[in-house]
Amino acid sequence: MPHRTFISFIWPSALAMLLFIALPIVSVGMQSLFIAHEQVIETVENCGPFGCKTVEMVNADATAQLRADEPLGRFNGVGTYTNRNHLAFAEIRLALAEASGPGDFANRVLNLPFYKALAFTLTYTFVVTPLVILLGFFIALAVNRIPGMFKGPTIFVSLLPMIVTPLIGSLVLFWMIDSKGIIGATLQMLFEDPGLSLKASSTLTWLTLIVYGVWHSAPFAFVVFYAGLQTVPQDTLESAMIDGATRWQRVRYVVIPHLMPLAVFVTLIQLMDNFRVFEPIVGFNAQANATSLSWVIYNDLRGSDGAMLFGSAAATSMLTIIGVCILLAPVVIRTWRANRRVA
Amino acid sequence: MNKVSKLAVSAAFVLASASSAYAGCGIGSGSAKLLANDFPATQAIASAATACDGGGASVTANLNKDHKDLIVAAFTANPPEFTASHVTNSTLVAVMNDGLAQPLDDLIAKHGGGLQDMQMITIDGKVMAVAFMANAQHLFYRKDIIDAAGAGVPTTYEGVLAVAKKIRDKGLMEYPIAGTYKAGWNLGEEFVNMYLGHGGEFFKPGSAQPAINNAKGVATLNMMKALTEYMNPDFLTHDSNAVQAEWEAGNVALTNLWGSRAGAVTDGEGSTAAIEGNTMFAAAPTVSGGSTPATTLWWDGFAVAKNASAADAEASFIAVMNGISPAMAAGNADAANWLIAGAKARPVGKGVVDSAAGGASPYPMLSYMGTMHGAIGAELADFLQGKESADQALADIEAAYIAAAKEKGFL
Secondary structure (H helix, E strand, O other): OOHHHHHHHHHHHHHHHHHHHHHHHHHHHHHHOEEOOOOOEEEEEEEEOOEEEEEEEEOHHHHHHHHHHOOOOEEOOOHHHHOOOOOOHHHHHHHHHHOOOHHHHHHHHHOOHHHHHHHHHHHHHHHHHHHHHHHHHHHHHHHHHOOHHHHHHHHHHHHHHHHOOHHHHHHHHHHHOOOOOHHHHHHHHHOOOOOOOOOOOHHHHHHHHHHHHHHHHHHHHHHHHHHHHOOOOHHHHHHHHHOOOOHHHHHHHHHHHHHHHHHHHHHHHHHHHHHOOOHHHHHOOOOOOOOOHHHHHHHHHHOOOOOOOHHHHHHHHHHHHHHHHHHHHHHHHHHHHHHHHHO | OOHHHHHHHHHHHHHHHHHHHHOOOOOOOOEEEEEEOOOHHHHHHHHHHHOOOEOOEEEEEEEOOOHHHHHHHHHHOOOOOOOEEEEEHHHHHHHHHOOOEOOOHHHHHHHOOOOOHHHEEEEOOEEEEEEEEEEEEEEEEEHHHHHHOOOOOOOEHHHHHHHHHHHHHOOOOOOOEEOOOOOOHHHHHHHHHHHHHOOOOOEOOOOOOEOOOOHHHHHHHHHHHHHHOOEOOOHHHOOHHHHHHHHHOOOOOEEEEEHHHOOHHHOOOOOOHHHHHOEEEEOOOEOOOOOOOOOEEEEEEEEEEOOOOHHHHHHHHHHHHHHOOHHHHHHOOOOOEEOOOOOOOOHHHHHHHHHHHOOOEEOOOOOOHHHHHHHHHHHOHHHHOOOOOHHHHHHHHHHHHHHHHHHHOOO
16 A cells, blocks of 8 residues: 555544544653642631631642642652552562561552552453353354344343443442342342341452453453354364264364454453453442452542542553553464464 | 312412512622532522522522532632532532632622521631531431330440340341441541540641551541441441431431431331331430540531632522522421521431530541541451451551642642
8 A cells, every 4th residue: 555545544543543542641641740739738717617626728829829830730750650559669668578478468568559459450350351251152152053033132132231331230230239139138048148248248249240240241252252153164164064073173173263363352352341440349339348440540539528639540540551551462462473474 | 170270370370470570689690500419408408599590690500419529620610610519518628728719708798698607617717608507427226126125325335336235135136237337438437437536636736647546546446346246247338328228228226327317217208107206316426435426517508619700709609698598498497407597406406416515526627638538438448347457457547648648748
């Protein structure tokens, strides 16, 4: 393709990507390097319905000038990245020096908010992604086998979990797994344990979130694989049958290799999606037991009354982007190598 | 059309024309855009304030449960997205930290004739907000259950534990206590209440340095942990809505819930007459031999955005004054503990009044309190689940607070 043609094709998307992806990331990156100005605190008298008291409050006029001079705030370098609420270098160093063993070290690290969130985020990503691919694949195989007239309704029903908005889906399930909800009460009966609650312990909360994640994302994998199944070459399948291949052997040696590029695609999308897990944590009120990087960003932006931590949220966002890049690197490199071989 | 409905229709017309005669409320120009939380009291205020809409004046109100997350952003815009907003002890501080509210002294001199002195929230001699109601978490108890357990109404948290034990031992309820222990703001608020009940201080005097890692902090945590032993194991997911639902379902006998919920659990909806009839209110209990109820007093009021134009600010203030008028309070006497002149004390408001009379502290109006509150809410859950010691939890809170306070420029 001549360069001119290529450029005239590509420039609208390149411009859009620059404007809507690259620039915001640069802006967030800048924000993460700055913190608020030093506040000028003064002691003032505060009176109201419950009497008078002297309180320390910010003198907003005094800080307004500072802010007008340097609207971004004070330059803090990577200070926000390394502080206790993010990578916590000082705390990790201390833990390394003082920990009595690997178990104690792990406990100390997992007590830090960023690593606590990272632990759940990674567990969720690496458990949900393969399960989604497996489950989606088997649903696709099953749906592909059922008679034509049932296919439409079955596909529709299978897609429902993905159609439901994640926040609403998780809220609905949150009430269903309540100890008085239909699922919660049934589980209590099945396990004959009236005290059983899926919301009370970390393990069960993690399990609930993971099950929810698989339930929600499996339809996506199913739909992609189902589309792929329609293109499996019938000749090859028939030859395999003539050669005496069992059903499983046909799936293993014909269908799976044919669907491999799609599996790579689903893996990429799922890794990205699952690394950003957020809505179920809000929907399930799970923040006491499970937090994710996205939830940490959300909490910085609206955790307490108006005390928003923009720099902190920006730093966690950048770390999330880096995390996604690291996660995707192996898959992307593999695909790139494969493409080069083809070329 | 029969006579009665004709009468009703004509009455409606008379009312409509009467209210349109009042529309405008004397607002000459400018528009008022009000933001407020969404509960019965603010609904009554909003409908009274928006009655001024029309006749050259534009008054709109947005009631939103997430209003506290919107105020700062709404007031920062110029012109502001909302010209006046519902504020409380804590949210007014957030607004003041960025210098986003305007002093109301001139407007009060012009239009604030009916205000009582105690309604005026002054900071450094300037009125920054006008309050309309008081609120506090206080004791809700089920008289029938406590009687059946052969206990009296507890006035201390130690007593609450003893009553809960009796209720459980008698087999009346497995989890007699409920609390707004949802990780985050709610859990932070429970700690603040209990810690102030122990007479604790959050900061070293005159500075933003945290000072909660002490014996009072440990005692606070241990009391909270002891209470959770009598709570539904899901307590870390329970906010006010969930506690209200548990209460109305008759699953709990003791809770320290917001005064603004007292009307809702006795309104003849969502519960049985037996439960509602036995729902009683009292001051928040004291703790650890202290003399003041372990709760914080809150006021709810309105502040006007600094960025609002003079005309808009005046229009907003007039609309707010109509919203929080004595007539509105008289017509909605049961909706809240009004601070408005002439408002009668409501029977279900006893808990808030008694807590205030008992000398409970107001929620601290300190610039860095919001940051502290956030750190507490985020770091306490591990302790309550038995994953770490009280000392470790308090150290974690201080460390999380210090990191955030440095970023906010307080340290």
